[in-house]
Every structure is written in structure tokens, then in C-alpha cells.
Amino acid sequence: MKEIRVRFAPSPTGYIHVGNARTALFNWLFARQKGGIFILRVEDTDIERSREEYEARLIADLRWLGLDWDEGPDVGGPCGPYRQSERLAIYAHYAQKLIDSGAAYYCFCSPEELERERNEALAKGISPRYSGRCRQIPPEEASARVKAGERAAVRLKVPPTGEISFHDLIRGDLSFDLRLIGDPILVRSNGLPAYNYAVVIDDHLMKITHVIRGEDHISNTPRQLLVYRALGFEPPLFAHLSMVMGQDNTRLSKRHGATSVDQFARMGILPEALFNYLAFLGWAPPEGQEVLSREELISLFDLRKVSRSAAIFDYEKLYWLNRQHLKRLAPEEKARKAYPFLLEAGLLPNRMTAEHWAWLEKALAALLETIDRLDQLPERFSLFFSFSPEHMDNEARAILAEDLGLKVALLFCQKIQEFDHFNLEEFSQIVTEIKKETGAKGKSLYQPIRVALTARGSGLELDRLIPLVEEGAQLSFPHPVLNCRERGRRMLAFLKESFEPKNGQNK
Template structure:
């Protein structure tokens, strides 16, 4: 049907890239890559009051972090640019001229205040609050009289009022809209800038977009856009409207459900591979059992036919679990590389050489099985980087005040002090001999030692932790804990 599949992601750069937008970008990208087509990035920046260069930079940065590269768009260029709507005004003027000449568009002189007053009156009277089409009836003389008064005008599309418009949707089937309920919507505002529906149609047509894959919230715009395609004698693209993403309470995903932007998840220690895998499952599934997909798997298996009509529930706990799975798959070198900036930002050290890259790899290995997000490493490992630690009061009361604690710590000190080789095997052998000698359970031996050397009741594996800490710091901390107990 199409020589080449061409899809686009067209965010409005008024803020950061949110989860819903990221999923839309991913589905478009996967569809293009699966079919060997093109993925285009376009910035819909005609809202000059809210669109910013910072937002464009943030969206571009988030897409790059996710690995969703584009074939045409900002920083890349392409044969169908420019790729920012504010640089495409000539395209809209040309299309607008065609519609005006064909009497399919007309000037509207109604001020925003007048429109709002009429809308309220219609609601009070039980009538439709949509635009009543009064400016369509103006004569040329009436138009000139308004313009002599200094009135600005918008341009509206003259919607047909008979018949119906059918949206043929890959995901939802045919969705029928009665033309009688569609108001004459604005094409260009009084300042000359195009509205979303008009600019999107012109851009998608001139960029030869074959498939429009977007959120279900755009479905109500689609009949208006189809009418514009037909009025301009443009070929229709294929439409696919993705299901909503809801929070665990069944309401649209928002900040009340926690982090919602890609940048927040990045800062909170999530891996891009985990985010992509999880986003892919928010509406699409390959089968009932498989949840873990590499990006290569997703490209191979993705299809719009397997996207559900039903809303998807965003489950933070499941995303955390998946992120932990991806963390455990990392090589120790890669994990260490990812953790170093987190440690540096926390002020644990200025550069990796200050602490020693091999020791950092040892620490990374100790926490790899325990963390679901990279940032969890801070609480688990802070004691490694301090010369002196504070024993948490609760830990001291719960563990160090036990009757056996003093004797355990003193024996541990003596045994570790005499070690020549201070590696994990030697440390473990020395400490495992204590329970039998004192005739007490191992947990009543190892917990006081853990609290003494880490300040916590929960830590990475004890013997490996002591090896990383080294003999001098371990003995110093045991001495300090003995002082607390006495």
C-alpha cells in the first residue's frame, strides 16, 4: 500500500517528556523500525506563550537517553523540513489560501469575550455551546466594516453539516462521527498562527506521513482532520489511537501517582532499557507470559494489531521490579560506571581514583542483587566512604545492648586483629568460629558486628563488606562500638 512507512512523534515543547508521550514515541519508533520505515521528530511549537527552547532541549535529551533515534527532525534535518512548526508558516498560508478560494473556510470576527458570553448563554438555554457559524453569513461589505473598526479575525473551517465522518482505526475499528455535531473550528488564530488540527494535517501531508499513531485523547480531533484532508484533496493516512495510561487508582496518570517524566525516572536511577521494556507493555503484549524484551525483540515482534483498546495501568512496583532485573543483568564494569556519578553527586568522593576503581567494583558487586533503582545504592553504601560512622540509635538499642554484644565485639576485634591476610575467606573463617566458641546462634554474633562496622542492621554481605572496608577501618569501628556498649 505504501512505498515507505513514515511515522512521526510531534510533541508540543511546553515542558519535559512525560511517560505518555514517551510511550507514543516508542510505539511510532518500533513501528518504523519493524517495517524498515522512517521515524520523524517534529516540534509543534506554535504556542509561543508556552513553547521554550529549554523544553525542546529536554525532549531531545530524553529521547536520546531512551535510544529513540529519529531519521528526520531537529539536529538531523531531512528532505521534508523544516521540522519546527514556527518555521513552516508558508506551508499553512498556501493551504489556507486553497480553502478560502474554495469557500471551505471563512473569516471569523468574534472576539474571545463574545464567544465566551455566547457559550455560557447556550449552556443556560440547553443549546450546544459550539460556535454558531454567524460569521459565515457575513457579506463582503460587513467584513470590510468590521475591519475598519480594527477588528482582528481568525479563519474557520466550514464543516459540512450533513452525513458522517468515519475514522478507520487499526486498534479500534471504525469510529463514526456525525458531521452535524462538529463545529466550524478555527484554522488560524487572529495572530496568524495555525491551530493544532490545521497545522498537523498540513505537516503530516507535506511530510508524507503514512501512519498517525497517537493517544486516544486525540480521537475527537480526527474527524476534523479527515475533513481537512478531504477538503485539500490530500491522501488519508492510517490512524491508530493508543489506550490511555492510568494510575493504580484508575485515574489518568499524573503527578499524584509519583514521577511522571522520563527525566525524573532517569534521576531516580532507572535504566533506559527497563523504561522502554515497561512502556512497550503499557497497551501492547506479544503473549500472556513474556514480559522481558530486548529492544531487538521489540522491533521484531511489535505490531499495532496487538495493541489493546483497553486502558493500561501504570504500576510503579512492577517497573521497579523490572528495573532491578535489568540492573542484575549488567556487567560489574557497566554497573560501576553508572554508580560513580551517583556517588560523586552525593559527595562521597570527587573522582573514582580517590577511592579506587577496583574497590568501587567490589562495592557495586555487593549491592547488585539488592537494588531495584540505582539511587538506592546511596543508603546501602554510604558507610563505605566515611572515616567515622554514627550507629543508628535504634540499631544500638536493638542490637548492641544485648548481653552477648560486648563479648562478641571484643572477640571479633581480637580475631580480625591477628589476621595477616585480610580477604573475604580469612574474615569469614575467623568470624564463623565465634558462635561455636560462645555457644550462641550465629545471628547474635553477626548482627552486632554488622551494626558496629556499618552503623546499620541491614547492609551488603558482612564478610565481603569487611574486606572492602579494610583492616584498619574495621578495627577502628569495632573499637568505637565496644565503647558504646561499655
């Protein structure tokens, strides 16, 4: 059986969109499942927009996502070079072959002439196509004009009538009327190849067997097939993936939210989660499973089962998958992935000791289940590093506005001052005493205590909060963690000044 060879061929003109990343992923899954070759090719002939930094970012983002390639600009391979800008001599060679065979011709029309033709066609209500006027120039005359220095493009001769068809692995049989195509440009007058020409040369020479790409390329396919035919090349099989849309059924864009791999990485979406989610954009595993590893996805993926319907990007589903993949991580891996986000927020030190890492693992075990993304961690961790009674939230103020709530908070803050070191056993002792003295129980007992220790109306369970606060207070952080006793002291001073005078019975 012929070796499967597929490629992902992005242009380095910006950050990689998740729609393009999905295309790369489907190619990768197909190649890995079939034991084939996955190639990365950089289509950088758009001189004005292509940037080296975008290519570097593209490669970094694909590797972050978990994709690797067997051939490419950074790893080499037998079919290189893998940048189109380094293949211009190859394109020129095959263009000359097409001219010599009579399948292509030089076109000397100026941009102004072409624009005039286009406007005339539109005014008549017909689809613009090149008139073919330069077809009539004798080849010898055209070659002489080019040798004399006159600039010319190279166009492919397309039959004026007929159809060209191909079988799409996702969409079935498709046909196109040649009368609507005209004679496409192969090489521009500046010597740079047109997309529909260069991609044919590259795919043929790189022995591509399957072209898996977005449906926006369907209209390019007949033009490419005509180039294959003119050169006598066997075309690959084609599979065109549906577009990735927002939930309003318009093409996914910045107005919907994050759209690039880089943005999702900076939000704290795990690569495993984004990989998992992108695989579901247009395809679903037969067993209905949702949380899948790369290995499981390779095993289950079936190109024949890819849907032709638009793929809707559901951010909430991605966040749910991210939570599931976070849960799967070992404690030390959770800490390693969380650390950069907390370091950037100025909450953790540059140099972490074993004690810091141990504390971080425990804190994450308590807090990670409350987040969708790692970039939400700094706000959650502020529970430990920020204690400001003066800025307590409205929920906390409402709790203290109740007579019983204020009484419980005051008693707790007073009683905790008796302990130099505070632990859960001593916490239980204080709670029992307050319960007897006030009759408070359940929420009326524990909510005011939480306010006393956090200045917040809701949050982490106290039996998880207290050990983390006490242990964190023993460590050195950019913003110190106040122990429970100190929190009680500060809260007590604040309550006496701000709450107690308003209610004499609590004095």
C-alpha cells in the first residue's frame, strides 16, 4: 500500500487561528493513525505580510499543542526545502515546462487593463474572468518580449467549455464549470508563484497523498486539478473540512473571544484540553467519549466520519474539558503548570524551595476545582495573600450586619488571640465555645468566622483554609501570608471601629 503523506501548509502572516490548528490536528491524527508522514510546509511567498517571528511562533504553538512533524523547515527531510520562498527556482522550472509544452502562456496585461475587464464584466452582471487576449500572441513573439525585459505573468490555458470534477472524501462528488474559471495566473509578473500553482508543485514533489484542508479551499481545487492535468501529475485525494463558526453561526473571530492557539495558552488552557476539543470540531468518537488523550484520539479518529456541517466553537465546552484534564494531572504537574501564572502575578517567588512547592500542591488541591482556566488562579490565590477588612465584599458586610453574625465574628477574633499557633484542633475548640455562648450553628456559625479570617462572604472551606494559611505564614512570599491570629487581630480592630459602635448590644 502507498505510504500516507499529508501536510499542513500555513502562511506565517499572524498567530495561528484555532480553525487552522484544527486542520493541522486532523492531518496529524490521520497520519499517525495510518503510520504515515506528517509534513509542515511554510507558504511564505506573501512577502509583505510574512514574518520570521510569525513562523517561529507558529512552530512553537504547534509544538505546544502536542504536534510533531516528520519533515519540515526546522527538521529537514528528503523533499525540502520546506519554505516556498526557498523553492522559487523549482516553480520557475515547471512554469517554463508548461510554456514550452503550450499549456501556458505569457500575459502582458497591465493591472489597469485587468481591472477594466473586471469592471466591464460586473457591469454586465456576469462573473469576471480573464478574456484570454494574450493567448493570441505567438509564443516566439511573447518569449522575445520577455527576453527583452518586458514584465509578464504566466497563465494556464483552460478549455473554454466543459467540467472538471473530483471526489471529496467528506463531501462526495463535486463538479465545476470551466466557463467560470478563465485562465488563472501561475506566476505573477514579479516572479512569485500564485498559490494554486505553487501548492500543486509542492504537493507533487513532496509526494502528498491526501490534502486535508478547510472548505474555503474547495473553489481552489478545480484550478489546481487543471495544473495537475497540464503537468501530467497524479492528483492527491482531497478532504475539505467545514468552517469553524461562533455560536451565532458566523465565522469564528475575535469578537467571539480568543481565537488563536497563543491566546488559549496564555489563558491557561492545557494543550491536552485544546487538543482534545479541537478534535471534536467536526468529528465525534463512536463511543461518545469526551475526555480523551492523544493516544486515544489517534486510535478512534476516522476521516470518513468527519461531518460536512459547520463546526460550532463552544467556549464553555472547552473550559469543561480543561477542568477534566486538570483533574487528571499529578499534583507536581499541576504545580508546575500553575506556577508561571502565579509568578507573573507576583504571588510566588522566583526561587521556590521544596516547602514552597509542597504548599503550592496543597493549595492547588483545594482551589483548582473552582477554576476553568489557569489564568483564574491569581484571583483565587488572593485569598491567602490579600487580607483587607476595609475592602470586604458586600456579602461579608451583609453577614456582619446581622447581630448574631457580628457577635460570632467578634468572639472568634477575641478567642483566637489566645493561641500562638493555630490548628484545626484549636479551631474546633473555639467553634464549640462560640456555639455554646451564642447558640449559633450551621451557616450562622461558620459564615461569620469565614468573614473574620478572609474578609469575604464565601470561599474555601475553613478546614482547608486554616492549615494553608498557617503553613503559608511560615514561608517567604513576595506578599506575606498573614496567619489566623494576625488576621483575627486586624479584623477585631476593624469591627470595633466600624461595626460595634452601631449596635450597643455588641459592645
